[in-house]
Amino acid sequence: MSKEAFHKETRNMDHAVIRFVGDSGDGMQLTGTQFSTSAALLGNDVATFPNYPSEIRAPQGSLYGVSGFQVNIGSTEISTPGDDLDILVAMNPAGLKTNIKDLKPGQMVIVDEDSFTRSNLQKAKYETNPLTDGSLSNYNVVPVPMTSLTREALKDTGLDSKSMTRSKNMFALGMLYWLFSKDPKYTEEFLKKKFKKKPVVVEANIKALKAGIHFADTLELMPTHYIVTAAKKEKGTYRIIMGNQATAWGFIAAAKKSGLELYLGSYPITPATDILHELAKWRHLGVIAFQAEDEIAGISSAIGASFAGKLAITTTSGPGLALKGEALGLAIMLEIPLVVVNVQRGGPSTGMPTKTEQSDLMQALYGRNGESPAIVIAAKSPADSYDKAYEAAKLTLEHMTPVVLLTDGYIGNGSEPWRIKTLDEMPDISTYRITEYQEDFHPYKRDPKTLARPWAIPGTPGLEHVIGGLEKDKIEGTVSQDPINHEEMVKLRAEKVRKVKDFIPALETEFDQEGDLLVVGWGGTYGSLKTAVKEYKDKNPDKKVGFAHFSYINPLPHGVADTFSKFKNILVAELNNGQFADFLRMNYPEFNYTKYNKIQGLPLGSKELMNKFDEIIK
Amino acid sequence: MSKEAFHKETRNMDHAVIRFVGDSGDGMQLTGTQFSTSAALLGNDVATFPNYPSEIRAPQGSLYGVSGFQVNIGSTEISTPGDDLDILVAMNPAGLKTNIKDLKPGQMVIVDEDSFTRSNLQKAKYETNPLTDGSLSNYNVVPVPMTSLTREALKDTGLDSKSMTRSKNMFALGMLYWLFSKDPKYTEEFLKKKFKKKPVVVEANIKALKAGIHFADTLELMPTHYIVTAAKKEKGTYRIIMGNQATAWGFIAAAKKSGLELYLGSYPITPATDILHELAKWRHLGVIAFQAEDEIAGISSAIGASFAGKLAITTTSGPGLALKGEALGLAIMLEIPLVVVNVQRGGPSTGMPTKTEQSDLMQALYGRNGESPAIVIAAKSPADSYDKAYEAAKLTLEHMTPVVLLTDGYIGNGSEPWRIKTLDEMPDISTYRITEYQEDFHPYKRDPKTLARPWAIPGTPGLEHVIGGLEKDKIEGTVSQDPINHEEMVKLRAEKVRKVKDFIPALETEFDQEGDLLVVGWGGTYGSLKTAVKEYKDKNPDKKVGFAHFSYINPLPHGVADTFSKFKNILVAELNNGQFADFLRMNYPEFNYTKYNKIQGLPLGSKELMNKFDEIIK
Amino acid sequence: MTTAIKYTFKDFASDQDVRWCPGCDDYVILRSIQKALPEIGKKKEDIVFISGIGCSSRFPYYMDNYGIHGIHGRAAAIATGTKLANPKLSVWVASGDGDAMAIGGNHFIHFLRRNIDINYILFNNEIYGLTKGQFSPTSLLGQRTKSSPYGNAQAPFNPGELAIGAHAKFFARAAGNDSKLQTKLYIEAEKHKGAALVEILQNCVIFNDGAYKDITDKTVKEDHQLVVEHGKPMIFGKNKDKGLVLDGMKLKVATIGENGITEDDILVHDAKEKDVTMHLALINLKSPVVMGVIRAVEEETLIDRENKITEIAKQTNPIQSFEELLFSGQTFEVEG
Amino acid sequence: MTTAIKYTFKDFASDQDVRWCPGCDDYVILRSIQKALPEIGKKKEDIVFISGIGCSSRFPYYMDNYGIHGIHGRAAAIATGTKLANPKLSVWVASGDGDAMAIGGNHFIHFLRRNIDINYILFNNEIYGLTKGQFSPTSLLGQRTKSSPYGNAQAPFNPGELAIGAHAKFFARAAGNDSKLQTKLYIEAEKHKGAALVEILQNCVIFNDGAYKDITDKTVKEDHQLVVEHGKPMIFGKNKDKGLVLDGMKLKVATIGENGITEDDILVHDAKEKDVTMHLALINLKSPVVMGVIRAVEEETLIDRENKITEIAKQTNPIQSFEELLFSGQTFEVEG
Numbered sequence A, B: 001m002s003k004e005a006f007h008k009e010t011r012n013m014d015h016a017v018i019r020f021v022g023d024s025g026d027g028m029q030l031t032g033t034q035f036s037t038s039a040a041l042l043g044n045d046v047a048t049f050p051n052y053p054s055e056i057r058a059p060q061g062s063l064y065g066v067s068g069f070q071v072n073i074g075s076t077e078i079s080t081p082g083d084d085l086d087i088l089v090a091m092n093p094a095g096l097k098t099n100i101k102d103l104k105p106g107q108m109v110i111v112d113e114d115s116f117t118r119s120n121l122q123k124a125k126y127e128t129n130p131l132t133d134g135s136l137s138n139y140n141v142v143p144v145p146m147t148s149l150t151r152e153a154l155k156d157t158g159l160d161s162k163s164m165t166r167s168k169n170m171f172a173l174g175m176l177y178w179l180f181s182k183d184p185k186y187t188e189e190f191l192k193k194k195f196k197k198k199p200v201v202v203e204a205n206i207k208a209l210k211a212g213i214h215f216a217d218t219l220e221l222m223p224t225h226y227i228v229t230a231a232k233k234e235k236g237t238y239r240i241i242m243g244n245q246a247t248a249w250g251f252i253a254a255a256k257k258s259g260l261e262l263y264l265g266s267y268p269i270t271p272a273t274d275i276l277h278e279l280a281k282w283r284h285l286g287v288i289a290f291q292a293e294d295e296i297a298g299i300s301s302a303i304g305a306s307f308a309g310k311l312a313i314t315t316t317s318g319p320g321l322a323l324k325g326e327a328l329g330l331a332i333m334l335e336i337p338l339v340v341v342n343v344q345r346g347g348p349s350t351g352m353p354t355k356t357e358q359s360d361l362m363q364a365l366y367g368r369n370g371e372s373p374a375i376v377i378a379a380k381s382p383a384d385s386y387d388k389a390y391e392a393a394k395l396t397l398e399h400m401t402p403v404v405l406l407t408d409g410y411i412g413n414g415s416e417p418w419r420i421k422t423l424d425e426m427p428d429i430s431t432y433r434i435t436e437y438q439e440d441f442h443p444y445k446r447d448p449k450t451l452a453r454p455w456a457i458p459g460t461p462g463l464e465h466v467i468g469g470l471e472k473d474k475i476e477g478t479v480s481q482d483p484i485n486h487e488e489m490v491k492l493r494a495e496k497v498r499k500v501k502d503f504i505p506a507l508e509t510e511f512d513q514e515g516d517l518l519v520v521g522w523g524g525t526y527g528s529l530k531t532a533v534k535e536y537k538d539k540n541p542d543k544k545v546g547f548a549h550f551s552y553i554n555p556l557p558h559g560v561a562d563t564f565s566k567f568k569n570i571l572v573a574e575l576n577n578g579q580f581a582d583f584l585r586m587n588y589p590e591f592n593y594t595k596y597n598k599i600q601g602l603p604l605g606s607k608e609l610m611n612k613f614d615e616i617i618k
Numbered sequence C, D: 001m002t003t004a005i006k007y008t009f010k011d012f013a014s015d016q017d018v019r020w021c022p023g024c025d026d027y028v029i030l031r032s033i034q035k036a037l038p039e040i041g042k043k044k045e046d047i048v049f050i051s052g053i054g055c056s057s058r059f060p061y062y063m064d065n066y067g068i069h070g071i072h073g074r075a076a077a078i079a080t081g082t083k084l085a086n087p088k089l090s091v092w093v094a095s096g097d098g099d100a101m102a103i104g105g106n107h108f109i110h111f112l113r114r115n116i117d118i119n120y121i122l123f124n125n126e127i128y129g130l131t132k133g134q135f136s137p138t139s140l141l142g143q144r145t146k147s148s149p150y151g152n153a154q155a156p157f158n159p160g161e162l163a164i165g166a167h168a169k170f171f172a173r174a175a176g177n178d179s180k181l182q183t184k185l186y187i188e189a190e191k192h193k194g195a196a197l198v199e200i201l202q203n204c205v206i207f208n209d210g211a212y213k214d215i216t217d218k219t220v221k222e223d224h225q226l227v228v229e230h231g232k233p234m235i236f237g238k239n240k241d242k243g244l245v246l247d248g249m250k251l252k253v254a255t256i257g258e259n260g261i262t263e264d265d266i267l268v269h270d271a272k273e274k275d276v277t278m279h280l281a282l283i284n285l286k287s288p289v290v291m292g293v294i295r296a297v298e299e300e301t302l303i304d305r306e307n308k309i310t311e312i313a314k315q316t317n318p319i320q321s322f323e324e325l326l327f328s329g330q331t332f333e334v335e336g
Ligand SMILES: Cc1ncc(C[n+]2csc(CCOP(=O)(O)OP(=O)(O)O)c2C)c(N)n1
Pocket: B267, B268, B269, B270, B295, B319, B320, B323, B350, C053, C054, C055, C056, C057, C071, C072, C095, C096, C097, C098, C099, C100, C103, C123, C125, C127, C128, C129, C130, C131, C136
């Protein structure tokens, strides 16, 4: 094949899944983010997922120190970062070792062959060099001496060799830009801005980037350009947004829209801390982000702030929610607005703290003493976290009872393009706030429509009142230990949550509206399930498969029985041991549910799901 | 009617429900306890329930300061303290006001008429004197000037008038002894022992007691002796035992039987504190009762003690359990023995802290992060608490996973006669404890029978190992974040709990084994439900009604589906908003459950239940 | 309602029946605070009482202000949120020794170190009252209670000492039966900018009666209590003839008129000294027990500091509105 | 295995890979403890390490003893149960500044006040390491971290001061890079009967690098650290010519040879003084920072006291067996 010839060879792809892996110090997160951002800015749909090692900085070259970043870029709608890889970029043997199993057979793995030293091979527990021992014969291996090529390219910059080596990720990125015919301009802009104060670093990085592009262009081993054309999207201004960031912004938006200040009381915990980090930046925009001494103080302070009239939230992950249970019960009793965000991670106990899971559903529903129902909703994707945070705030303000918002590590850390939604586009939020004297004020007299009680704010003359965790008189809110009043109050609090059903959208079904199989999911598995159903239907046009995804858990939305009754089989797929399926069974015992549970700290994959679909309806 | 004549009149009663009410300072608890004990010692079956005001010492004469003690004495098996009263003894207007509604029409209410002063009537919010305004015409009112009669009787003791008045409860007790032909000798013995160091108090109390007996004997208004003959009981030595005390003793028994020391880590909370009080007394019998700084420290210290080889428990009530959730998850992960006792009270939040409820079931099952199943069992009566505490200890030791034992304020504070069970009578307890070096030791290698892991105790040479809350390798117990290992471990932990099913008794049905209605309950409602079913069947011999009571909640015992399928209707009655019914539906969706829920801080009553039975099967 | 309104203590009494045991010092505390509030120049709607659980924690119900009867131990945390949310409010915490220093110990020390402007009244009766008599973290060694039938084995905290360890800037103490001093201290606490802790040696007539009688009984009071005042010599005694002097690094009681000691030799109280050495010595003194405002050091409060960094954010962050934030960084247009 | 067994530090190293960042002071602490243990005369099976969550809390995995990697903040509480359950064990806690004083603050102060014989190593890096760099309760005012992008507004604790407030009887301090002193202090801590707290000024190379460099760098170390020893004059400096003297109730640095100061004028360290005044002054000293065993006061421990009251129970309770208990009080026979 002549050079000329292969230059012209291109391959159109509907979407491509690329993963960058290397040492924590190799800059894989930056590389991945740049690639995704450029792809998005150039019109692709993208979904990303970073995979950090659980160690802060593991020893160089170790298997458990591998840091990864996966991105799925598409010319059509992309709902997940993808399962199997089309391209793997491995900066060292440990990265290769731990990730090669996910590469599709026959597909390309680009490696920095300079890093395949004896010592690195040893650290990766390779007995022989995989680049030469034939063990990778199933794959299209592209070994590139990236380290030396980068150093060569930078030899005139005056940088020391260690600093030069640090730019090899840009070399790799350059190769990928060539491969996907992407313009490197956004990355160049980014580098110029980021290292504004260190021109030599800007220069080095851009040089390395260009060297990578140039090298790929001349490399016979890479005979193909991949083309992933721009995806069709709703008109608008877009940005890439990370789930946790979207959650944070959704709350700011709700606070702005409702004319309140936002108060966060939180204690750091992986993978929820980024919400705190994000909100801590915006204190001058009316956000109080208070880092408390522990989770209990976090939620307690939020209760105090809510009483004082703020839109109050608290953010955490599984074990932190366990600690907040008692105080959440108090908030339910006080009937004040409060949102508790749980970015779920692998449990039980400390479990798999850097991995994703959906195993806190039951805890969100029942993790506190007494009859203490809370509204529970879940976000389905990084960008959807903005809407769901907004909605959680709207619901708690409009119904005067706490809301638990469930997201997870997968969507919290993942990112995707998001059409920016300004406040004008967001639904109105009304509140029960009272800041002026009012005749005939009774702290627990309810709005018959929602059963919400008035929210009279300290500072308001004449409405002084005391609320507390003891059972309360149903009108005055004063302490009452009367038996009948207690029963009424328990039922009122339950009914208040149940009434929310009338204020949320009914369950929707995607794909077929009736037929053989209804795939059911909730929360962060939305993308994985949708992708799997789509792929399955593409392959099996004769099968009637619907997909119903729950964003609203308590109360369940209208239309559940109606939807379920239209399918012969119902499959409930979750990243836990079947909690939502159990909850559905409790509420709709008349249906048969098949469970698909994955409890590996990993998202659902299309292949495994499609196998399951087959098992049920083939 | 001549004096002679009415002296001989007697009325046989199958059982009688008596309630003593008065000010906190009136000694109602002592009076009630003495009456019950004497009745029991003289052969009756009894069940008691104290009802304290929520205030420590409320203002004298106030409605909310009324303290009560109810006892049901019977010549047949007695399962509850009873609903409606046969006799009410009211020491003041507030007591009368708050309790008269529970007296059966036509039945006797004995009042201290001296206490019906203007000021006391006012405090009790009576506008006119009920003793004279005809409002009690439905009842047989026996007004007795107890205060003055007592003072009169004690005028030679040299006591001051306040101290004399304090003995009026003994006067009332004397009247009751006469009424039920009970020998006062046990009370005399008791007084002599209790006030050993104050002979004048002994004398005064005995005098008052005798004056009461004598007065009743001469009183024309009390024309009847009630006779409640001795109940038939299993041969043995009996004592009256309170639920919380029985719980404490059951654990000591289990520790003794298994050759371990007992460790309690606890923080005071109503109504569980008495278990701590009780165990604190027996440190010289091998019990460590540590009062910690909070609930979290209580359970955490128990975890530390369990690791060090003790039979470790922690005791609390609802809000305390909420705080223990995170640490309980750790214990589940560590797979160590631990019993968590929750003496339930009215929730949510601080709720109705001195009242009973069963609303922590879901919390016990699900109140922690991640997939963290615990064994959950429940005691059904004060005396049964001994057996269930023992069994909780046995299960946790024999299955190496935590157990949650649920009791409640009703049975925790209630008391009944208990045939003393010595250690010989209790089943054996084996443990997985290792205190000697052993080849081939793997901390998480399981006994295939139970899936329990070995419990190697610090101090044992050669078996040093570290366990923790991170997911662990399924054999070695070292940290593993491997996806497949995690899934296996989640399922192993679940399976370990599920396997307990084979080690507990199958579900039993009392009364009819098939038919129209199966009444289902769990925990502390056993007595109420059994009584109601019995009474219902007595009245409706044509109806086929069975009663299935659950002591084992997780796992559910064998035989559930089998039992349920034999009845046309299943009624699940609980003191909450339907949690067990929901749990059953989740596990056995094929049946239809009718819920009966009472959420008033009060036990179930026969009348309301029988009405419900009628509603279903009439 | 105008700011000039003149309240009397009755304006701060709610319509709820007070449900403490007859004779409990809590009544004195209640009345003393109700007497202090008309003096602090705050409108009643701007005052919030927050508590945990315990006899003492029923406090907010009896005040005619805004209030939360919270959960056990969390009053300081709840109050922190309320104060951060609205710094204009006068925020008070009522808490028992168990509520504050057993389950609530963590929030107690953190609210102090942060120096947030909350007035914290510690009802120290050295017992758990509401749960009917278990030992607390301030109960004496050897004390027999329901949960220590053979004597308490856990050495007690000294609340003032713990508070100093947590960097308390304001600490005052009064006897539970000394309404006049209490009223004064509550006013001082409110005036003080920053976290203010007032410890009341509160008698529980039911479960720990007489715990302080050696200090508070009328007969011994003057000889066993030293009420300090900033700038005044630390003199006490029925005859005002005893005072504190220094002996190396330790405090000693001297008698004026004996051994040539005159009033001028008596140490003058300096509540504003930043260094904790002397204040700690005063707090730890067993005989006499020191009452009054022992420490009152003004320093930036949490709110001051929060305001400062908000100012930095305002000055330095290029993004100054939510709209700007939404469109910040790399965005792209889709024509649809 | 006999008691006479001679261990080397290797006997205490487990087979687990150590997973801290290269250059982290935690490695120094690990090695120093492994070196101390052969000296304490305990069998390795009788030693237990308990931790919470944090970088520092991974510690137990690297020791070849019994251990629990617990949950965040609860190490002291877990350890208390272990020690109460078996007082013969040598129980150690490894905890970070967040683990010990943020979420774990309550257990931290209570374990100290109870004086239970546990050795508590506080890895104070003034940051949350494991969660990647938020301010902790010991972070400086104004410190910029991920959660305080404009500076930290929460004034820090001084761990030693808080510990004294909680009645710590043993407090020692060492630099994270000073393995020799550390080893010595760990041995002292184990020898001390009662709660022993050792604070290590630990450098986190990733999120708070250089926090202590003004004290611990080789070049400044001798002038900026004063290592105290009981019974020895408190002298420091490259030339051993600086020492502490008293100035009223405060400490002052004097130079030997200047102003007529001789070595005899320098204060002699008394770690065993019960009164906290001097120890607190030493703990609070900013320049030099005081290292070594600052306080080591022997007093009855919780276990001593528990044993005493158990003895009372044995002596005074008429019931002396479970059988007796079962049949105590009023019982009655049923013939069946
Ligand atoms: C989470 C929780 N744990 C325990 C309790 C029980 N409880 C209520 S008040 C209290 C202690 C009361 O003592 P203190 O705080 O000193 O207040 P006092 O009653 O003496 O005023 C306890 C243990 C509770 N209500 N909630």
